Amino acid sequence: MVIVITLLGLMGYNQLPRDAMPPFTIRICQVVTQFPGASPERVERLVTDKIEEVIQEIPELKKVTSESRTGISIIKAELIAEVEKDELQEVWDRIRRKIDEIRDDLPSSILEPEVKDETVGVVYGIQLGLKADGFSYAEMKRYAEEIRDDLILLDEAARVEIGGIREERIFVEFDNARIGQYGLSASQIQNSISTTNIVFPGGQINLNNERIVLEPTGNYESIEHIKNTLIPIGANKVVKLSDIANVSFGYETPQTSIVKVDGKHGLSLAVNLKDGANLTTLGEKIDKKLKGYNESFPVGMSIQRVASQDYFVNDTVNNFVSNVLQSILIVLVVMLLFLGWRTGMVVASLIPATMVTTLMLMNNFGVGLNQVTLAALIMSLGMLVDNSIVVSESIMVKMANGSSAKDAAIHSCKELVIPLLISTLTTSSAFLAFFLAIGTMAEMTGDIFIVISFALLSSWILAFSFVALLSVYFIRVKKPKDHTKKENKENKQDIFEKLNARYKVILNWGLRRPKLVVVLTILLFIFSLSLGPKLPSIFMPDSDRNLVVVNINLPQDTKIEETENVVNQLSEYISSNLLTSEDDLESKPGVISYTSFIGKSPYSYDLGYQEKQPNSKYAHMLINTTAFEDNEYVSELINDYAFKNFPDAQILAEPLANAAPSEYDVMILVSGDDPDKLFSISEKVKAKMAQINGTTAIHDDWGPRAKKLLIEIDQNKASMAGISNQDIAISLMTAIDGYDVGDYRENDDNIPIVLQNKDGNTMDIHDLESIMVFSQISGKNVPLVQVASIKIDWQLAKIMRRNLVKTISINCDAKPGTTANEITQELISYLDEISKEWDDDYSYTLGGEIELSQEAFEYIGGKLPIAGFIILILLMLQFNSFRKSFIVLTTIPLGLIGVMIGLFTFGSYLGFFTFLGIVSLAGIVVNNAIVLLDRIEIELNEYKKDPYHAIVDAAQQRFRPILLTTFTTVLGLIPLYVGGGLLWEPMAIAIMIGLLFATLITLLFVPVLFKLLYKVKVHH
DSSP: HHHHHHHHHHHHHHHHBSSSSOOOOOEEEEEEEOTTOOOHHHHHHIIIIHHHHHHTTTEEEOOOOOEEEEEEEEEEEEEOOOGGGGGOOOOOOHHHHHHTGGGSSSSSOOOOOOEEEESSTTTOOOOEEEEEEEOOOHHHHHHHHHHHHHTTTTTTEEEEEEOOOOEEEEEEEHHHHHHHHTTTOOHHHHHHHHHHOOOOOOOOETTTTTTOOOOOSSSOSSSSHHOOOEEOOOOTEEEEEHHHHHEEEOOOSSOOOEEEETTTTEEEEEEETTTTTOOOHHHHHHHHHHHHHHHHSTEEEEEEEEHHHHHHHHHHHHHHHHHHHHHHHHHHHHHHHHHHHHHHHHHTTTTHHHHHHHHHHHTTOOOOOOHHHHHHHHHHHHHHHHHHHHHHHHHHHHHTTTTOOOOOOHHHHHHHHHHHHHHHHHHHHHEEEEEEEEOOHHHHHHHHHHHHHHHHHHHHHHHHIHHHHHHHHHOOOOOOHHHHHHHHHTTTOOHHHHHHHHHHHHHHHHHSSSSHHHHHHHHHHHHHHHTTGGSBSSSSSOOSOOOEEEEEEEEOOOOHHHHHHHHHHHHHHHHTTBBOOOGTTSOOSSSEEEEEESSSOOOSSSSOOOOOOOTTTTTEEEEEEGGGGHHHHHHHHHHHHHHHHHHHSEEEEOOOSSSSSOOSSEEEEEEOSOOOHHHHHHHHHHHHHHHSSSSEEESSSSSSOEEEEEEEEOOOHHHHHTTTTTHHHHHHHEEEHHEEEEEETTTTTTEEEEEEETGGGGOHHHHHHHHEEEOTTOOOEEEEETTEEEEEEESSSEEEEEEEEEEHHHHHHEEEOOHHOOOOOHHHHHHHHHGGSOOOOOOEEEHHHHHHHHHHHHHHHHHHHHHHHHHHHHHHHHHHHHHHHHHHHHTTTTTTHHHHHHHHHHHHSSSSSHHHHHHHHHHHHHHHHHHHHHHHHHHHSSSOHHHHHHHHHHHHHHHHHHHHHHHHHHHTHHHHHHHSHHHHHHHHHHHHHHHHHHHHHHHHHHHHHHHHHHHHOOOO
């Protein structure tokens, strides 16, 4: 049976999906609505407000946030965590239907609202960069599309997206003065092109027994056809389009998205993994593809990786597997050293048997390998040997008392099967809250319960079958034949016997002074709690991936050319000062490669980054560093250079955040109706942030007000000239930004035909007055200056709302050595003071890391009572006694003594994974207490000892198993502490040091408390 399980386990290991973290559900969708030319105030009033109101009616809604800026409304709807993954689509469809119902209430000039739900939370773990010197964007696009079509055929690839494409255009550029000579306007040219370029069916006609399709010609077949378009200029007169306008092929201007690979223009390809597939396998296949592409490309073109989550996952899994193997080796050595060769091998045999059984179960239940499940395997190592130690120890004792090996095994199994099952279930139940909880963090850590339960239950089954069988055949106990030999044996005590003798002295001392022991324990507990405020609080540390990200934000409405210029300067600095050659990778810390995404963020390449909406003032850089340890060095140099050279830009280089991050470390959300008051409050809070040590990147999410031009239409003059407001708006758009007048079809591509003023992109404010406005009523052209005046005004750059209320977010990040919690605590007292001066309808809430941590602890903490209740039921089933159950439960807080002292001594921090370690510790401590109390019952009921001697003998009987469990757990976690990174460090410390203290205290506190509650008399 064991051989079969081993084979299935090894096969399951190879088949297990691998990823950085367990999959979790993003319960967010975005509603994006384009409203060309509208100011943020108009976008908010006419679009955002109306859509937000209907989204607010969704009962599953947790919160709705929105951003209204010039020409676009972006609404983000987040659902409550109780909504299951398979229920999401139904909610998103309801949102779509509700928006459709109010479509008539929205402005007719908007583009259809787009509900984006499929791409939110999708991670494109492998991203490639295509570079090409001397090739046009159209040629690069063609190669990128061929690569995309090839990669999507891979079994593990779900999606492949191309980024940085510069769309092709057919430009029809006119000169206002020239078309004016012909009495034409841009609108007339537009109408002529639109009515000429048609793809319209002509119906069907009978031909004998057939129905023949009629297809009128007219759509453009070539650019020459476009140039030959006839434009009416009067009664029976026409002119060719090429005579009055320049028709040419080109690219969208200005470009909306730019990708640069190592400072050179290129394109990106983002690859998404299929659910349940192996990311490492996908990466290996892509590497083979890349080699073939680069060998076949023409000179000057190459493709490389720009983001490689699979490398990180592979390294992480390999490191964790190495940690698991090291932990197994450590536990094996401990068993052999302290139990002897035969007993040690019997006990240690449970470890590999349990591990392969757990891997088999993981494969069958679809639980993959990732940081969380591998850490759970390491955590379970020390716990699972407990069953084996107790069983083998009991068999040895009974054999020493004269029983045969077979009888000793049978009797021990009957005696221990239920108590150890209860202790196994209680240990497993300690993790139940993570499995039952809701929310992102709960989904990420829920697999810990599953993996540990698999391991513990497997160890329980194997302990009473496999280990018991081996004990019968391999364990030998020498029985003393006479008094002399007995004395010789006592003189040759092993380390546990020596420790047990000292323990007996301390135990007797404690049993004679029970109240003093209880008081000292309580005082030590209070002292440990006092260390809590001195510990830094970090909800989730940064990722230990060798990746630095740079977010660049310039003032709103900054041209993309200016954003590109800033990126170029940063790129030049990186290339000159930080770029490391392949020969110097090990000796010189720095940058291996870097990629810039300008105007449009990259597709999400990690759980720690979420894609943002396109914006010309935004850029994002991915910088692959020589090692994780070099991230801070690279970040500091880039931040220092940016601070000195770009005073108007908000530039922050930092290591990649871990999964489910907050956008900024500290976020203060102030809500109210008046933007001016919100700005005033924001300036005060930012000034206070600047006074706090350790803050950086201080800003608010509204930004400074932006300039705009008001075209004030004189309605009287416009009416007399037969000009409508719509005529003016269309004429302005055509003259400046251009106007789509149809499509030119080339092969499978539709290329937009754009009608625009030849000087549109370079037009000055003074040129606006000369723009000709075409009247749809009279057919005449009128200069804009005759019907309108032009004035400069200021407007809000954007308007942010949260749950339908204007909300400004004042943000900052924490410098290394400072935590978000420390900054927030300083701000809270200040905010409480100044908020007294605010009107009643103004308030603040905390966002950022504080909000995330509160939610995570709330979701998981809310399920802890259920886990506690199950543990209590199990204890009552085992002991049928409130007093004994109370004794077990009182041991749980004792673990905190070692946790706090350990974290303080090792300079670690409090965070989500510290909390995970405390819960883990509670399960182990409860297990030890159960084993000890169960032995007291056996001494009382089976061996009929008096209560005092029953306590002492039971404690000594369980001393070795409890201590061995502690040693194996603590020593087995050392590899996780050393190699698990900052993420797992506090959990490892919490369990290791917490268990050391808890074991020592439990071995004394449980007997003492038993004596007090049962009023046991001391025997001398």
